[in-house]
Amino acid sequence: MIPQDYPRVNIEAVKPQIDCGRYPIKRVVGEKVAVSADIYKEGHDKLSAVLKARKVGEKAWQESPLTLALNDDWYGEFTVTEIGPWEYTIEAYADHYRSWVEEISKKNVPGAKLESELLEGMAIIRKSAAMAKGEDRARIESIIGAMESAVGAGEQQGAVDLGIGGVLHSLMARYPDRSEGYELAPTLQVMVNRPISRFAAWYEFFPRSQSTTPHKHGTLQDSIRRLPEIKAMGFDVIYLPPIHPIGHSFRKGKNNSLTAEPTDVGSPWAIGNEHGGHTGLEPKLGTWDDWDRFVATCRELEIEIALDYVMNCSPDHPYVTAHPEWFFHRPDGSIKYAENPPKKYQDVYPLNFGTSDRAGLWQEMLRVFLFWIDKGVTTFRVDNPHTKPVAFWEWVIGQVHRQHPGVIFLAEAFTKPKMMRLLAKAGYAQSYTYFTWRNEKDEITEYVNELTNGEMKEYFTGNFFANTPDILPPILQYGGRPAFIMRAVLAATLSSVYGIYSGYELCENAAIQGKEEYLDSEKYEVKVRNWRAPGNIVDIITRINQIRRESPALHRYNNVLFLATDNPNIIAYAKMTEDRSDIIVCAVNLDPYHQQVATLQIPLGSFDIGWDEQYQAHDLLSDRTYRWSGPTAYVELSPHNTMAHIIKIRRW
Structure with missing residues (x-):
């Protein structure tokens, strides 16, 4: 059959797009979307093409011309100016x-x-x-x-x-005649998030450990008093583990003991008792008025609240009685507790998202999100999202964003790379990464390039946590204070989003022998700390965060340029703004035990610096200034004084 109509112009190989347009790319407000495509037609007609973009729901398109390079390659860009879903397409036509x-x-x-x-x-x-x-x-x-x-x-x-x-x-x-043209369909999607989803410093702490009296359970009031110190260190996001009522049945004792003493506080991840479940507040932390004051103080200090969203229930959770069908059952009818062999979590019942009452469970999980959003939470760190159907995340994140497009979702998914990527495609603005276990120069370089230079940069933002309550990596266990400094610099400068779990600034490194787990873990007991204990790196963390705030190049995620060095123990990389008005060079000693020296290869062309031009290298960590010239520079880094340079490049 002869076609009645057909595209008069061919539009192919459009980038960026994810899985042929199945998922949106990600941007934050103010960022550009650079678009390329192959555009051509039969014959010798001159062609014109326009890039069309708009926020979903608007009628009018914002149009900008596409420019022809070589061999039918066309390029253009547009800027997203509001949060929420956007769409874009290309219209190309014979320019008669x-x-x-x-x-x-x-x-x-x-x-x-x-x-x-x-x-x-x-x-x-x-x-x-x-x-x-x-x-x-x-x-x-x-x-x-x-x-x-x-x-x-x-x-x-x-x-x-x-x-x-x-x-x-x-x-x-x-006023071109576009009658012999073609508009790409369907449109391609962009999810636009708030800038804090791409540039932020996270600080995780347990409210119950914010007391100043040994062994005393902390409260939200204690946490309020701690907030100014955290803000002074330069953190933008306070991340709280679950703050809900904790179950009594099979409560874990200190160090994950199966037998709890009467005074043991239990794991916050075992949610639910007679005081409520996922929309309840642990009474030992205080009242809802205390929570409101905590939220108000965070707003005054311009700190956002991230809450752990955990789909676990203790045996005492109200869901267990009201909705037993929401759980997994053994052949004898009893409810199965959670297991991650050889680990057993007798105090936790996981929810079954394939339940016969899927609609009821999914709607309830949405209600929990909306409840905490109304309570002032702007970000959710979701626990183990890879153990739930991706279809659920695509649905529930979409439902939340229809009402609250600025809410941010962070995936705590230490799992197979393809699942991590799929969760990001399905709606997660951030994800935990394998940075925690990347220690050698080559593996760091390879991994960061994978995240920031390949297709993943269009939809995946890695939040580089240096430690978590669950993970104390060997480099921190054995590398001492120099390792904590080194890993903090790497996390804070390789990614524009990073975080630490409280105690990091005190270089806490006591571990269970042979494991990546904290000894006397705060997950099972209250810890009261001296936040100015000898050997702390509070001032260094503060300075790193100040440098981040004052350096626009470090606000960007997809701009890491690794520099060649002649020593595998020293890694060097640059970040810069598009106009080269801010250029940062980082050099980090990856060996926390010995002094290391290296010659760096400086990419003068990328910096727009002449071959014979002298330029200033200002180390923002030490405030020392050096005069450099030519394409190489010498650095000397030692665990006894300087583990890293964060250098601002300036012309004299």
Whole structure:
């Protein structure tokens, strides 16, 4: 069958898009979306193309021209200016006016007869005149009239000059005939998040450990008093583990003991007792009025609240009685507790998202999200999302964003890379990463390049946590204070989003032998700390966060440029703004035990610095200034004084 209609222009290989447009790319407000495509058609017509973008729901498109490079490669960009879902597409068309200009210019040689060509051109111009308005229409019609007069008077060259002149050329560009064109369909999607989803420093703490009295259970009031110290260190987001009522049945004791003493507080992840469940507040932390004061104080200090969203229930949770069908059952009918062999969590019942009452469970999980959003939570760190259906996340995140498009979701998914990527595609703005276990220069370089230079950069933002309550990596267990400094610099500068779990600034490193777990873990007991204990790195963490705030290059995620060094124990990399107004070079000693030296290869061309030009290297950590020139620089880093440089490059 002969097709009744078909695209007159071919638009292929459009980038960026995720899985042929199945999922949206991600951006934050103010960021650009750089678009490329292959655009061509049969024949020799000149083509024009426009990039069209708009927030979903708006009628009018924002249009900007695409530019032809070589071999039918076209490029353009647009800027997203509001949070929420956006869409974009490409419209390309045969530009009959420009094609005519090229044709008649080639034929316009001495002795040529161009009456027919001029008539064709005037017909093309009349179509644009019909679309033009006001003064533009009058000007185009005036030129057409002048061309007709010139043709009638035998002044062929005059008619040609009018038809290809600059005045008409600019008018025709405003009113092109797109009738023989094609608009890419369906549109491609962009999810636009708030800037804090791409640039933030997270600090995790347990409210119950904020007391200043040994062994005393802390409260939200104690936490309020701690907030100014955390803000002074430069953190933007306070991340709280579950703050709900904790179950009594099978409560874990200190160090995950199966036998709890009467004074043991239990794991916050075993949610639910007679005081409520996922929308309840642990009474030992205080009242809802205390929570409201905590939220108000965070707002005054410009700190956002992230809450752990955990789909676990203790055996005492109200859901167990009201909705037993929401849980997994053994053949004897009893409810199964959680297991991650060889670990057993007798105090926790996982929810079954494939329950026969899927609608009821899913709606309840949505209600929990909305409840805490109304209570002032702006971000959710979701526990083990890879153990729940991705379809659920796509649905529930979409439902939340319809009402609250600024809410941020962080996936705590230490799992297979493909699942981590799929969760990001399905709606998570951030994800935990394998940074925690990347220690060698080559593996750090490979991993960061994978995150920030490949397709993942379009939808995946890695939050580089240096430690968590669950993970005390070996480098921190054995590397001492130098390792804590080194890993803090790496986390805070390789990614624009990073976090630490409280105690990091005190270099806490006591571990269960042979495991990546804290000894006397705060997950099972109250810890009261001296936040100015000898050997702390509070001042260093504070300075790192200050440098981040004051350096626009460190606000960006996808701009890591690794520099060659002649020592595998020293890693170096640069970040810079697009206009090169801010250039940061980091050099970090990966060996927490020995002094290391290296020669760095400085990419002068990338920095727009001349080969023989001298420039200033200002180490923002030590406040020392060096005069550099040429394409190499020498660094000396030692665990006894300086583990890292964060250098701002300036021209003299």
